[in-house]
Structures are given as C-alpha cells and as structure tokens.
Amino acid sequence: MNLPIHPPILPMLAKRIEKLPAGSDWIYEPKWDGFRTLVFRDGGEIMIQSRDGKSLNRYFPELIEPLLEQLPRKCVVDGEIVIARRGALDFDALQLRIHPAASRVKLLSRQTPASIVLFDLLANDHRDFRSEVFSRRRKKLESVLSGATPPVYITPATDDAALAQDWFDRFEGAGFDGVMAKSKSGLYESDKRTMFKIKHERDCDCVVAGFRWYRNGERSAVGSLLLGLFDDAGILQHVGVCSSFSLKKRRELVSFLKPYRKNAMTQHPWRTSIDPGSKSGMKKPGAQSRWSQGKDLSWEPLRIELVAEVSYDHMQSGRFRHMAQLRRWRFDKAPEQCTYDQLEVVPPEELKAIFSE
Incomplete structure (x- = not known):
C-alpha cells in the first residue's frame, strides 16, 4: 500500500477514570462494545486491522465492498466493528465471527451482518493527520464521510457534557460500555493511553x-x-x-x-x-x-x-x-x-x- 501510514500500527488507547471530565476542551463519544479496528485503503486495496495488528478481512467480508465504496481512495481511519441485533449491541454474535471455517464466516456474515463505526481519521490522500489536533481530525472525518450509509457510520460526538452524561445513564441497556472523553487539542498517539473512558461499575x-x-x-x-x-x-x-x-x-x-x-x-x-x-x-x-x-x-x-x-x-x-x-x-x-x-x-x-x- 502506498499510504503515508503503513500497516500494521497500534491504535491510540484510553485510561479509565471515575467521572466525565468537565470543561470546554472535551469531545465526548459513546463507548462502543465491539472489535477495535484500523482500516487502511489504497485504491482497490482494503486492510481491516485488529487492535493487535492482524487482518480481519476474512472474518468480515460484508464490510469490504461498503468500505471501498464509501472511504476516500487513500486513507486510514480508526473505528469499531459492531453487530446490532434486536435493539442492542451483540458482542457474543461478534465473537462467533472469528471462526476458522470460511463457510461458517460466510453464513454468519449473512445472518448477523456487522457494521463499522468510525471515530478518527489518521490519514487522507497523501497527508498524515496524526499530528493534527483531534477537533480538526474530527471535522475532516465528517467532511470525507458526510454521505456515509449503513453499514458504515460516523460515531455521534458532542462537547455537551450533559448530553454525554445522558448517553452514559440511558444507553447501557443497549450494550454501550460507557462514554469516551477526548481532548480537542489531543494528537493521535499510537499505543498510548491519552484518551479517557468512563465505564459503569x-x-x-x-x-x-x-x-x-x-x-x-x-x-x-x-x-x-x-x-x-x-x-x-x-x-x-x-x-x-x-x-x-x-x-x-x-x-x-x-x-x-x-x-x-x-x-x-x-x-x-x-x-x-x-x-x-x-x-x-x-x-x-x-x-x-x-x-x-x-x-x-x-x-x-x-x-x-x-x-x-x-x-x-x-x-x-x-x-x-x-x-x-x-x-x-x-x-x-x-x-x-x-x-x-x-x-x-x-x-x-x-x-x-x-x-x-
């Protein structure tokens, strides 16, 4: 792949804290309960990379075509693969997808199709965005994926702490882990716990x-x-x-x-x-x-x-x-x-x- 960032790379991580940080420097997102993934696209090539640097392409074949259709021709994005069933996220169904038999994976891809929720942009065209602040990366992500349609999504985000608290309180029953808090001025730092997560206990x-x-x-x-x-x-x-x-x-x-x-x-x-x-x-x-x-x-x-x-x-x-x-x-x-x-x-x-x- 001829990209400014070459796979595999490790995603940025989060440190657990007890409550939402307050102030104007934060962007809050739902914390998705799925498989963390980085997606690399170079023209007709797609690599869906797991958190530990391995390819997930064979386990989620139903995502390849939508990603080729909707992602910019040269880009690297960060996100989460999830399966939604009966009004909630289903992590058990997601685990079943990591199966050695291709026939089983193909069957499950039809029965329980996955979606991918994107929340960060690391590169676009020939430009590396990791040294850009998160507020700019977020705006660029919204711009290049403004026409995203299922099964590709951009995660909801807000700088309203009250709305983020509402997400935290109401959506656990739908399978959400909690809420993420990301500094608007934060850079993308692979394998470092520079984000915050607030989880239920x-x-x-x-x-x-x-x-x-x-x-x-x-x-x-x-x-x-x-x-x-x-x-x-x-x-x-x-x-x-x-x-x-x-x-x-x-x-x-x-x-x-x-x-x-x-x-x-x-x-x-x-x-x-x-x-x-x-x-x-x-x-x-x-x-x-x-x-x-x-x-x-x-x-x-x-x-x-x-x-x-x-x-x-x-x-x-x-x-x-x-x-x-x-x-x-x-x-x-x-x-x-x-x-x-x-x-x-x-x-x-x-x-x-x-x-x-």
Missing part, C-alpha cells in the same frame, strides 16, 4: 469457588479467584474471575485460602465433567476454546463457603464481560445468597436513538 456478592495459581509456576502465589453465582435452578454458575492483585496480596491469599482447600473437591458442584449440551446448562471453569489459545486453565477447588463482594462493569450472557475487582470478604453472608437476583437489570434503550440500524 456495580457490585455483587459472589461465591469464591476456586482459584488458579500465579504464572510463576512455584505455587507460591494466587493468580486469580474463580467466582460463582447460583441460578434459579440452584446450579452454581462460573461467572468470571478476580485477578488484579499485588504480588504481596497474591502470596497472602495462599495462606488465607489454605483452610478452604481441604476436601474441597468431595462435594464441589464443578467436580464432574458437564456436557455443554446437557440440560444442566452449567458454566464451569477450565473449558478450552479458540479464545483460550492453549493457556493453562487448570484450577484448584475451594469449599463452597467463601463469599466476596466484587465490583463489575457489565454482565453478558450470564458472565462478567470484563474482569471483576475484589472489594472485601463477606463473612456475614451465606453462599446460597449469592444469586443472579441481586444483579441490577438495566432496561434497554432503543439503539436507533444513537445508531440507526
């Missing part, structure tokens, strides 16, 4: 049903805690992990968990192998998938006695979408009280209010 009480050892291999520190919630049928479902601990805390957890390891597997609800297609529908740790990439998913059981309060940002298909954070131990709460009923259910808002299907 809630808490719930979970059973700590097991753990994994830390990666050093010496079994002297805990890597992660395995969390569970009881469903309506009384089955303990694996819902996620906590793993952001200091090395000191990881070593302390070895001693803390030791009493709960004794005879833990004897009556453990995850002790037997469960067929994923069985009526039990149990989610348990340790199952390999194409997402695990050969990682060691072995785990150690704990007696079903420990309860922890954790914070989380989003629930998806009965599991925490991202890693939970340990807040405190709840010795005053029985494991049987750790059910899905305690979770806040956010009513969906019409996605078309912010993203027309």
Whole structure:
C-alpha cells in the first residue's frame, strides 16, 4: 500500500477514570462494545486491522465492498466493528465471527451482518493527520464521510457534557460500555493511553469457588479467584474471575485460602465433567476454546463457603464481560445468597436513538 501510514500500527488507547471530565476542551463519544479496528485503503486495496495488528478481512467480508465504496481512495481511519441485533449491541454474535471455517464466516456474515463505526481519521490522500489536533481530525472525518450509509457510520460526538452524561445513564441497556472523553487539542498517539473512558461499575456478592495459581509456576502465589453465582435452578454458575492483585496480596491469599482447600473437591458442584449440551446448562471453569489459545486453565477447588463482594462493569450472557475487582470478604453472608437476583437489570434503550440500524 502506498499510504503515508503503513500497516500494521497500534491504535491510540484510553485510561479509565471515575467521572466525565468537565470543561470546554472535551469531545465526548459513546463507548462502543465491539472489535477495535484500523482500516487502511489504497485504491482497490482494503486492510481491516485488529487492535493487535492482524487482518480481519476474512472474518468480515460484508464490510469490504461498503468500505471501498464509501472511504476516500487513500486513507486510514480508526473505528469499531459492531453487530446490532434486536435493539442492542451483540458482542457474543461478534465473537462467533472469528471462526476458522470460511463457510461458517460466510453464513454468519449473512445472518448477523456487522457494521463499522468510525471515530478518527489518521490519514487522507497523501497527508498524515496524526499530528493534527483531534477537533480538526474530527471535522475532516465528517467532511470525507458526510454521505456515509449503513453499514458504515460516523460515531455521534458532542462537547455537551450533559448530553454525554445522558448517553452514559440511558444507553447501557443497549450494550454501550460507557462514554469516551477526548481532548480537542489531543494528537493521535499510537499505543498510548491519552484518551479517557468512563465505564459503569456495580457490585455483587459472589461465591469464591476456586482459584488458579500465579504464572510463576512455584505455587507460591494466587493468580486469580474463580467466582460463582447460583441460578434459579440452584446450579452454581462460573461467572468470571478476580485477578488484579499485588504480588504481596497474591502470596497472602495462599495462606488465607489454605483452610478452604481441604476436601474441597468431595462435594464441589464443578467436580464432574458437564456436557455443554446437557440440560444442566452449567458454566464451569477450565473449558478450552479458540479464545483460550492453549493457556493453562487448570484450577484448584475451594469449599463452597467463601463469599466476596466484587465490583463489575457489565454482565453478558450470564458472565462478567470484563474482569471483576475484589472489594472485601463477606463473612456475614451465606453462599446460597449469592444469586443472579441481586444483579441490577438495566432496561434497554432503543439503539436507533444513537445508531440507526
């Protein structure tokens, strides 16, 4: 490709903060829950690049022609691939698209077609825009894509903090992660956390049903805690992990968990192998998938006695979408009280209010 920026390059990243920054120097955008992507176009060539620099072309064939039709002949843009279904973003459907079989990808591209939401312009024609301030890049993006039609979109943006807060409060039920805040004077800095993201955070009480050892291999520190919630049928479902601990805390957890390891597997609800297609529908740790990439998913059981309060940002298909954070131990709460009923259910808002299907 004969472009001022050559693939692969890493996208600019965001740092998490607690609340929207105020002031006149900010542009706010919805935070899309999809696959981050950079798109490079040079005439008849298109490369849809993943966050880690790999090509996504084969997984989203339905986007190639619209991008060739609508992008400038020579450009580099930053955005997010999403799938919208039944008034909400569907990340599960998006994950299914990363499949080794071309026939499966082709079928899904018809059944659950993807869209691409663009929010930054890195290059146009022979000009590199990364050294331009974001407010100018945004205006140029709006100019070159003023006629964009589905499945190509420009993300909504505003400098009105009240409107951004409204997006944050109302659109979580439609699958949005939160809100982005970008400095109007900010440059495009690859692989640096120069943007801000404000995400939802809630808490719930979970059973700590097991753990994994830390990666050093010496079994002297805990890597992660395995969390569970009881469903309506009384089955303990694996819902996620906590793993952001200091090395000191990881070593302390070895001693803390030791009493709960004794005879833990004897009556453990995850002790037997469960067929994923069985009526039990149990989610348990340790199952390999194409997402695990050969990682060691072995785990150690704990007696079903420990309860922890954790914070989380989003629930998806009965599991925490991202890693939970340990807040405190709840010795005053029985494991049987750790059910899905305690979770806040956010009513969906019409996605078309912010993203027309």
